[in-house]
Amino acid sequence: MSNQVAMATAAVMDSSTDLADRIAALRLLSGLNTERAIQVAISVTEDPDEPPIVLVAVGEELARIALETRWLTEFEVRNMSDVAFDAYCEHLK
Numbered sequence: 001m002s003n004q005v006a007m008a009t010a011a012v013m014d015s016s017t018d019l020a021d022r023i024a025a026l027r028l029l030s031g032l033n034t035e036r037a038i039q040v041a042i043s044v045t046e047d048p049d050e051p052p053i054v055l056v057a058v059g060e061e062l063a064r065i066a067l068e069t070r071w072l073t074e075f076e077v078r079n080m081s082d083v084a085f086d087a088y089c090e091h092l093k
Helices: 003-013 019-032 034-045 052-068 082-090
Strands: none
Touching: 003 019, 003 034, 019 034, 019 052, 034 052, 034 082, 052 082
16 A cells, blocks of 8 residues: 555544545545545444544545446445435435
8 A cells, every 4th residue: 555545544534634634635545546445435434433524524525436436336335324325325416
């Protein structure tokens, strides 16, 4: 894993990082390694300790990634929080 991918991954996963910075890191990560970005974003959406605003933002970003690259499978989204899943679905339209 490149240093840039590792740093972006860490920023997305760090709940103490500002939301705008987390989303910017996820966008960067999706440009570097789409599959890793999807995995990391899904991990965030499955975390019950994440605030709803984060879940919505990451769900929306997952929709953007899906529209630009590939759809997420039912298996991948099965454990997403309802808030994140709703945001993901809403932004696929």
